[in-house]
Amino acid sequence: MTKSRNLWGGRFSQEADPSFATFNNSFAFDRRLFAVDIRASVAHCNGLAAAGVIGQEEADKINAGLQTVLDHADDSAYFDQMASEDVHSFVEARLVEIVGDAGRKLHTGRSRNDQVATDLRLWLREAIDQLSNGVRSTQAALLDFADANSAAVLPGYTHLQRAQPILFAHWCLAYFEMLARDRERLSEIRHRVNVLPLGSAALAGSSFTIDRDAVARELGFESVSRNSVDAVSDRDFCVEFVGACSLIMVHLSRLAEEVILYSTSEFGFFELSDAVATGSSLMPQKKNPDSMELVRGKAGRVFGHTVSLLTMLKGFSCCEM
């Protein structure tokens, strides 16, 4: 990486230490923001044009350039051959290669701080929608199971001791309810994610009179942030999201645990399909519920992410973004 590729560098007389440059490079992480970074850049470009900060012709040129960059989204070689500090530098460098110095004007009135915040919110909004659909599919599968076995009866347990008989369908619907709460939570978090931070600049707000409501509408945001210091440092929604994922994992882990138990030869209520079980190299008679064990085991990773994010957020004051 040469210094000329950085978006900053004014007072610096010395090159970055290579090991620091590697350590500081976030492109392996934030490369996944590529598409949303371009989408946000198009909206910002339109905002700059509408405010008269750049001309419409220039804006059209920039937007066409951004579209050309975006066309490489699935071309992994495109990403690998260009060293970049982060996805924002990468996109800007590619844009400048295509449209020349006009590309540099795109950074007018925004900072990486509000750019990161905007990208992250766009990306997470999509992730929430995908996850919510996945949870709904699981709910539908539970309903199908219940429907296909409407007369089946299971022992109901408390303290893992037989208590009272229940319908298998009633058991399925218990998990349906848990997942319904999960979807409700995701929907509430989506509302808090769906706020435009762009216009906050580094922290004090942009001095250009860009119509933030118009930018928000273009990007599908429901509202605009009210305080620039808060907007660039707010990552609450990440913790909320991972917290909601933790509860989803609690529910799936419980479900997996019960399936494992009820599939033992001792309980013997369920038998896993060959399609989702594995065998043993030493004991060919066995049928192992690896799929369920993996679901259960992965819960720990999500809990761990909750701790990671809380610790990280606690450590960063607003004055350190």
Added chain:
Amino acid sequence: MTKSRNLWGGRFSQEADPSFATFNNSFAFDRRLFAVDIRASVAHCNGLAAAGVIGQEEADKINAGLQTVLDHADDSAYFDQMASEDVHSFVEARLVEIVGDAGRKLHTGRSRNDQVATDLRLWLREAIDQLSNGVRSTQAALLDFADANSAAVLPGYTHLQRAQPILFAHWCLAYFEMLARDRERLSEIRHRVNVLPLGSAALAGSSFTIDRDAVARELGFESVSRNSVDAVSDRDFCVEFVGACSLIMVHLSRLAEEVILYSTSEFGFFELSDAVATGSSLMPQKKNPDSMELVRGKAGRVFGHTVSLLTMLKGFSCCEM
């Protein structure tokens, strides 16, 4: 504790081991549910009477008895002198002492499983309201600070390096926004807490035709649970609550961190009042921001509780409640 004090004990021929009895005793923890346990019992009693399971006269007697028990809420000797396995056994034992065998009928159509769930929800609903009021007071204090210093300017920092000047009021309002999100989260959680589980019995639902909607109305619940297996095992709301508290602590911790920093002699923007600082035994010139350090330090405890609860919930399947 003698076995006759337990609500169970049918097939048991041997006394509980004293160290197990101590270990298993939850009265030191759930004693705080005393008032809500009685409130839920009154509503259940009215439900039983309305369904004709017990007579109105009996119900009146039981309710009067429960009121008498409740009158001891602030009498710590009352609690200390009676060994009880948990708050539910305690209340029932006291009730029977007052109204005799009629008191035992109160347990008809409910189990400790749905009783615990109901009490916990009533208790947490109050805790949420108190916390939310506390957060609002902090917001009000921030507004007052901003208002009283409306012309004051602070350096705005990024990476703890001076970036751009901001109004002190702008800095205050950043925290106002964080706390506004906190209150929004609490309000959403309250909605999920505010659901009546009573009627689920141990897990399979009560066979008595008690009007659950009427019981819910009496207790101020907005709705009734839909699945009894889920209702007795659902503790999602506890994780959600502690998760929301974790974010509140992140915000207060950041605020405390900035106050500590800006109160150093090097930064020198703030000076803590004597009323919220301490001195040093060896160095009388010092003024220590202990209050802020404590706020910051206590965040870790709340994060820890999130982990505790997630781990606990993950370990308990529905079949183990």
Added chain:
Amino acid sequence: MTKSRNLWGGRFSQEADPSFATFNNSFAFDRRLFAVDIRASVAHCNGLAAAGVIGQEEADKINAGLQTVLDHADDSAYFDQMASEDVHSFVEARLVEIVGDAGRKLHTGRSRNDQVATDLRLWLREAIDQLSNGVRSTQAALLDFADANSAAVLPGYTHLQRAQPILFAHWCLAYFEMLARDRERLSEIRHRVNVLPLGSAALAGSSFTIDRDAVARELGFESVSRNSVDAVSDRDFCVEFVGACSLIMVHLSRLAEEVILYSTSEFGFFELSDAVATGSSLMPQKKNPDSMELVRGKAGRVFGHTVSLLTMLKGFSCCEM
């Protein structure tokens, strides 16, 4: 609490706000350090006398006074009636009541920072020894079980599917091995706990030439700390201890989980004694493994404490102790 009871207060013109005073008061927590605080004070007093900082007669008087204070260790009224900021202020105030102004000399050459560190290490050393003994007793019980059932065979499971038969004794000894590692860890941590920090003062070291090795010997410490800035801020050993406890809980939780499973009617290998099980109010045929469930459930609390302490330690730089 009046200001005169604080060990500090020089430049302060205003009383502490009552809610801050309550919040800042640690006596409810550190009261458990009472006995070790006095033990450390006696050793410090002897160190001051040996260095000629105080006279031997004065030292004898102080030590006798400290012994009189210690005699109240089991008198809860003694603690309740005196408001104190922390256990150190409490002990000093009681001492001054008994021996007069001589008592104030005890604080010469030490600060609350190294006092807290010393007390904590003495207290934890005892806690480690108690815990290690408890673990050894559990190992002995496992050996007894193995011995008393030396011919019994269990199915060995992998993935909760029957794999190969194993001796019940082999199963017991697996847990014996886990607990053996636990004791090894505790013993290594004890070595790092067993270091004298006293003499570090607030952070820069005491200017009095007290023989720290002699003080260490008197208190049973194996060595003295080498760097005063590190010594007052080091709490690594607390995290290490809670980490070791977390692994103990992992092992006990696994054991409990297997006991619960093998005690179900479906597996039916074990039956819990009445002495460590509970019954059900609604279903008298049941025998619930509450004791094992509690063991398993409490693991989460210990994991949570690990997170709490790590978060707290991370937040406190050396310059903030």
Added chain:
Amino acid sequence: MTKSRNLWGGRFSQEADPSFATFNNSFAFDRRLFAVDIRASVAHCNGLAAAGVIGQEEADKINAGLQTVLDHADDSAYFDQMASEDVHSFVEARLVEIVGDAGRKLHTGRSRNDQVATDLRLWLREAIDQLSNGVRSTQAALLDFADANSAAVLPGYTHLQRAQPILFAHWCLAYFEMLARDRERLSEIRHRVNVLPLGSAALAGSSFTIDRDAVARELGFESVSRNSVDAVSDRDFCVEFVGACSLIMVHLSRLAEEVILYSTSEFGFFELSDAVATGSSLMPQKKNPDSMELVRGKAGRVFGHTVSLLTMLKGFSCCEM
């Protein structure tokens, strides 16, 4: 992946569901065990030969084949083109391609359970050595700093308020001490990692009389595991390792925090070299301590891993490995 590539599959009549196969595939994770898996396989092969289970000629052929497989360690195409369930299947499949059916005999007397445990210990032993060297280098750098600035004085802070002056070297040596404890911990953990589990088979021990002490010597293990059920399920050392890493991160995070603080214009004690700082796109006068912020921020990830591993371990009983 076709079923014939699995090490198991006897009773299965149906193909694995593709999404389950993807989910269950661990090759992306355990590929890093490639070199140690081969090293352990060579030692196992020698053990089988010494016990007469396979002939010496066959053993030589297998070992030569394993060496050929290992020669591809740096050839990423080699790994990418072959779908495998895990690294063990991958190595065995490659071996059979080279030496034919003789390669299948290598799995005699071992199971994937003890293979995973052995590989993991070999791998972690190297990771510990590397990390310990890194910590030692950091200690050396601190000594150099201290030495090069032996007369420099810093204000010593408590509660971030100036307390007493200290030597800069004294401050450096405080961190030296913390890192010394870190290395001590790593060395103790290495001792517990360095135990051979091979010979435990799935859980009940191998029935072949392989000289485990000889295998241990060949692999550099200090001892052999004593109980097969424990040996295949023990992952304590992973938690211990991540716990020790968490404390290392606490220390580095504190160091980073102090460097950030002392590099502000307000404190002004330090100035970061251009080589480890970044600038700002909007504010060219700035010099940001990103390197230090990243160190501090990454602590949260390590804390999170501790929680992940504890949660995972708690969930897996011995009977589920």
